Amino acid sequence: MHAHPIIDALKGHRSIRKFKPDPIPDEHIRAIVEAAQAASTSSNIQAYTVIGVRDPERKQALSVLAGNQRYVAECPLMLVWCADLHRLELVMEMHNGQLHQNTETLLLGTVDVSLAAQNAAVAAESLGYGIVYIGGIRNRPDDVAELLRLPANVYPVFGMCVGTSDQEPDLRPRLPMGAIYHEETYAEDETLLGAIKAYDETLQAYYAERSGGARASNWSVETASRMQADKLRGHMKGHLNRQGFRLE
Amino acid sequence: MHAHPIIDALKGHRSIRKFKPDPIPDEHIRAIVEAAQAASTSSNIQAYTVIGVRDPERKQALSVLAGNQRYVAECPLMLVWCADLHRLELVMEMHNGQLHQNTETLLLGTVDVSLAAQNAAVAAESLGYGIVYIGGIRNRPDDVAELLRLPANVYPVFGMCVGTSDQEPDLRPRLPMGAIYHEETYAEDETLLGAIKAYDETLQAYYAERSGGARASNWSVETASRMQADKLRGHMKGHLNRQGFRLE
Known part of the structure; x- marks a missing residue:
């Protein structure tokens, strides 16, 4: 391009x-x-x-x-x-x-x-x-x-x-394109797991470089932490119902 | 601008x-x-x-x-x-x-x-x-x-x-900006109804001009028709549940 x-x-x-x-x-x-x-x-x-x-x-x-x-x-x-x-x-x-x-x-x-x-x-x-x-x-x-x-x-x-x-x-790197763009049908788990592991390495190096080595984390660790059930705004359905939305 | x-x-x-x-x-x-x-x-x-x-x-x-x-x-x-x-x-x-x-x-x-x-x-x-x-x-x-x-x-x-x-x-005109952009708090119904009526006139003229007068409709008539209950894809909740989404 x-x-x-x-x-x-x-x-x-x-x-x-x-x-x-x-x-x-x-x-x-x-x-x-x-x-x-x-x-x-x-x-x-x-x-x-x-x-x-x-x-x-x-x-x-x-x-x-x-x-x-x-x-x-x-x-x-x-x-x-x-x-x-x-x-x-x-x-x-x-x-x-x-x-x-x-x-x-x-x-x-x-x-x-x-x-x-x-x-x-x-x-x-x-x-x-x-x-x-x-x-x-x-x-x-x-x-x-x-x-x-x-x-x-x-x-x-x-x-x-x-x-x-x-x-x-x-600029924070994103997932490899192959993780989010699939051709014709949804990709196999093996492909996704490979992309996730590659991205983990990319972000781990990115975090380490920016923090002078102090931040040892990667995408899957951070994301697994963020997706814990108690962080998922369990109040949203109640709020939507009170505002008149119906999840039917 | x-x-x-x-x-x-x-x-x-x-x-x-x-x-x-x-x-x-x-x-x-x-x-x-x-x-x-x-x-x-x-x-x-x-x-x-x-x-x-x-x-x-x-x-x-x-x-x-x-x-x-x-x-x-x-x-x-x-x-x-x-x-x-x-x-x-x-x-x-x-x-x-x-x-x-x-x-x-x-x-x-x-x-x-x-x-x-x-x-x-x-x-x-x-x-x-x-x-x-x-x-x-x-x-x-x-x-x-x-x-x-x-x-x-x-x-x-x-x-x-x-x-x-x-x-x-x-290019089809949109609602007047005052209908969708509100300052500080949500607008009064009177303001919204005025904007809807103005927009109805705009789209009625737009449709008439493009159809040589054959299409007599406006936004609120078309939108009321589109929002009828039987057109609202009532299957979506079932689909989402089958795909593992939980509306809880």
Whole structure:
């Protein structure tokens, strides 16, 4: 592949967790949201909403709710991306119908908001900003919903800090392509295990080099730890049910 | 906003449903997948897999399963994007643990695959290809899983046709920004209803102009029709359970 500016920009993504306080002009927010809106959406349903938080007290509250992540308070703009079927409820009422929720509508809103958010991430980075996704917004989703006054049929999927970067993190390698891209049918376990072991070695060397040898870990060790049952936000079903989603 | 090549590219997205048969070189597939892998992923877990289908018979079968969408068979490359916790199951086994599935892991995989796919869409378009997402891959997910030999803890979220465009569709307007972007807290219903009504007028004029007056419809009418309970893929929970996902 020859140099290609858009693909190079995508491949240059790093999550930024330290921001300068410089505010983001309204015209940049508009460009970011317009780019988000241009993403594909299932049957043009547009089942998502993004809430832009710039108020320092509200950002501080979100920072605490997301697991005391300092950069949520420090970034000039915190975007909270929500799967949203409330507008569709209004649409059904306009036409004397009723909104039905099931597993499909949960997936539909979750996919729609993710596609839009990723376009926003690319747009923000192309304007020179750094971003980081905040999955921690699902740590205390009931409190986030109350703080942002989310109505029924809306839930917060993730946050995104946007601002001028104040750090230059390295690019962390990903799994070998063969682990995530398969041709024609799903790969054999043997192939996957080989890719996982190769990646373990890559990340172990990466961690060791960056920590001067102090950090002895690898991907599978870290991931096995992260996927422990007690870390998996077992409250999400209850939250979704309280917000009107039905996992049926 | 001044002209800005990346944001202009994002805002120029159109779904393409008619493709030339020209094959896609391997180096372009590699660039598209590398761009996908560069997207953010929850805690570097990378809970997704993409299966590239180029075999004409398999594409034809997918085309039927996705609701007889002709372009799925006609595009040179059909990508099937899967939420994937199978690799994480292997990782847990490597470390004498066990994979736990709940609503959070379903969301985690669904978000991860969507962020990766949107980067792939942007990369493919930047290489000059057209794309369209295929939600119809969830019409008969059990059959798709069998055709692609998906193991437990993997489900097909959507497809994506990639190829050289053989049409020039217009850009369909989206909801007014005020409907999907709210400042500080969720907007009032009055604001949303105003935006929906304005958008109904916009799309009604758009449809009328493109059809020479023959198509009298608008967004809320079409969307209310699409959100009827019997169209909502009520089989998804059963499919997910059969694949090992637990909506708990």
